[in-house]
Amino acid sequence: MNVEFVHERSSLAALAMPTVIVMTLVLVVSVLFHMWMLSRRYVKLGNMIPGPRAYPLIGNANMLLGKSHDEIMKRAIELSFVYGSVARGWLGYHLVVFLTEPADIELILNSYVHLTKSNEYRFFKPWLGDGLLISSGDKWKSHRKLIAPAFHQNVLKTFIDVFNDNSLAVVERMRKEVGKVFDVHDYMSEVTVDILLETAMGSNRTGENKEGFDYAMAVMKMCDILHSRQIKIHLRMDPIFNMTKTKKEQERLLGIIHGLTRKVVKQKKELFEKNLAEGKLPSPSLSEIIGKEEESSGTTKVEEPAVISQGSMLRDDLDAIDENDIGEKRRLAFLDLMIETAKTGADLSDEEIKEEVDTIMFEGHDTTAAGSSFVLCLLGIHQDIQDRVYKEIKQIFGDSKRKATFNDTMEMKYLERVIFETLRMYPPVPAIARKLTQEVRLASHDYVVPSGTTVVIGTYKLHRREDIYPNPDVFNPDNFLPERTSNRHYYSYIPFSAGPRSCVGRKYAMLKLKVLLTTILRNYRVVSNLKESDFKLQADIILKRTDGFRIQLEPRV
C-alpha cells in the first residue's frame, strides 16, 4: 500500500472526526430544542389550529423560499380554501395565525388591547418614526385623539379646490397618452403626492419650488424602497440591507424628506408664534371649524369605534353640510392644524408633528394611488358600469365645465358603490397584521391564539368569501346597495380597517377619489382590452399589479 495514501486517509479521518462530533452535537441539541418547543403551551396551542405540515426548526418557512410575491399570493389563496377561515403557519417557531372570519376579526380590530403592530412595520421606522401608523400604547392613543379632528369633514371640505385643481392638471398631463396603452399608476401616484403636499404641508411642487419637487420625488422613491424590502428576502435583514446601495439611497431620500418637513414645521411654527404675539389669533380656530359640540365638551372626539353598520358608513363619509360654512374661508394644511393643537396645550413636540406629517404623506400616497388606478382599470374593462358612472356625472354636471363641489360629491352615489366594490375586490391594504400581547379565544372556533403570535387579518380573502359576497370574483357595484350592506357583518368589509385603529384618512380618501375620478371621466373614456384574469397581483404591503395598470384613454367630445 502506498504510504502517502495511507497518511492522507488518516489525516482525512482525523479531520472528519471533529466534524462528525460537532454535527452529532448540533443534531442532538436541535432535537432537544425541538422537543422542548413542542412541550411549550405556545406551540401546543398553535398546533391545534389547522395549517400545513411544519418541519423542525424551519416550520413552514420553506413555503416562502424562492417564491415571487404573486406566487406567494396565489399559494396563500389556495391554502385558504384548504384550511378555512382560521389557519396557522410557523416561521421557525414563531406562530402566524390567519383570520378571515368577521367575528374573529372583530375581536382583534375592535379591541383597545390588540393595538400593537407586527414586526413587519419596522421598515417604516426610519421614515415615520413613532407616527400614528406604527406607534402603540399611550402614545398612539393620545396622538390619535389629537390628530383625528384634523380629518374632520369641515376641514376636508376646504380641500375641495386642491383636489379639483390637481385633478385638472393630471387630466392635462395625461393628454399626451391619448390613443396609447400606458400605465396609469405613475400619473395617479404623482397627482396624489401633489395633493398631499398641499393638504398635509401647505406646500407644492409647481414653478420655482424645487424643494417641493424633490420632496415629491423622494416620497415616491422611498415607497419603492419599502416595497423592495418587503419583496426581496435579503433586503429584509437589517445587517445585509445596511451594506447595500439601497440603504445609502434611503438615507439620501430621508435627508430630503425630513429636511423639508422639519423646515416647514419650523417656519409655520414661527409664523404662528409671531401672529400670536401680535394678538392675531387664528380665526376660526380648529375647534370652531370642527364644531361647537366638541369644543363645549372640552375634549375632541376620537373617531367612533366602528360598531356602526356598513350602510351608515356610506352616509358617514358624506354627511350633509352647508357649503358656505366657516371652514370654506380658512384652508389650513394638517400641519397648521397640528401646530395649532400643540399651541393650545396639547402634548405634541415639533419632532412628533414632523413624524405625523411624514406618516400622512406615506399612508395617503400609495393607498389612494393604487385605489384610483384599480378603479380606472376596472371601468376600462366594464364599459357598461363606466356608462352608468358617466350618466350620473352628466346628471350632476350637465354640459357645464364647472369644478366639483362638496355637495356634488354627495350626489355621486353610483361612483361611491364603484369605489367600494373596487376596494372590496382589490383592497390597497390586502392584509393587516397585529402582534398579540394577550392570548385570544376565537369566536368562530374553539381555538386559543397565544400571546406573542402575529395575527394576520386577510382582507383580500375576507372580501372574496362566497358566503358573504355571492359571485365574489365578479365586479358588481350593487354589492354596496344599502339593502345589501345593511345585513352584512360590519367586519366583513374592512378596506380601511375598522375599530379604534381604523384609517384616519378614509373620508379624505373617498372625497379625493370622487373628485379625481369624475374629473378624469368627464374628460376621457377609459378603455382596456384586458380581462381581470390578466391582472398579476402582488402580495405586498400595498396591493398592486406587477403587470402595470395598463389602460387607454379616448377624449370625450
Ligand code: HEM
Ligand atoms: C384608498 C385609500 C386608503 C386605504 C385603502 C387606507 C387603508 C388603511 C388601513 C387598512 C389602515 C390600517 C393599517 C393597519 O392597521 O395596519 C390605515 C391606517 C391609516 N391611514 Fe389609511 N388608507 C387610505 C388612505 C389614507 C389617506 C388618504 C390618509 C391620510 C391623508 C391615510 C392615513 C392613515 C393613517 C394616519 C393611518 C394610521 C391610523 C392609526 O393607526 O391610528 N390613509 N389606512
